[in-house]
Amino acid sequence: MKTLTEKEAEKFLKKEGFNIAETLFAKKIKSLNNALNKLDFPLVMKVSSKKIVHKTKVNGIVLGIKNKKQALNAFKRLNKIKKAEGVLIQEQIKGKEYLIGLKKTKDFGYVIGFGKGGSKVEKMKKVDFRVCG
Structure with missing residues (x-):
């Protein structure tokens, strides 16, 4: 990766x-x-x-x-x-932070992750994943 x-x-x-x-x-x-x-x-x-x-x-x-x-x-x-x-x-601007990630998997092809970003993203565990295409 x-x-x-x-x-x-x-x-x-x-x-x-x-x-x-x-x-x-x-x-x-x-x-x-x-x-x-x-x-x-x-x-x-x-x-x-x-x-x-x-x-x-x-x-x-x-x-x-x-x-x-x-x-x-x-x-x-x-x-x-x-x-x-x-x-x-x-x-430094005011606004919302988002996390976006993309990974190519063997089984599903590309999978995208999207969620609320910022320093607490791992603790909140509010990231949604979807198969692309």
Whole structure:
């Protein structure tokens, strides 16, 4: 099974016509500063790694970043997480979060999962699965 990074998933969803909050990637302080000049506060920052599927389990999400000092502190902390490949930066928007997943199975072909997203998705266990096609 291939796990996409958020950036890869965002690119796919945009191609399919979904409106997605702009996501910028930073690995170095210079790219962080460039991102901060393009986005408005408050921000969300997330650790980026193909090897980290559940960001909340590694404390890899920082919400409500209100200024450059907070952004720099969050950036430094997130980059220190084991297996981090960089940091994703987004404007924090109000709205609902959803989880969507797709898996190809031997018996049923493609199966899609959809449910309420966010940090408590595993605890809530409210994800519906359907066979595609």
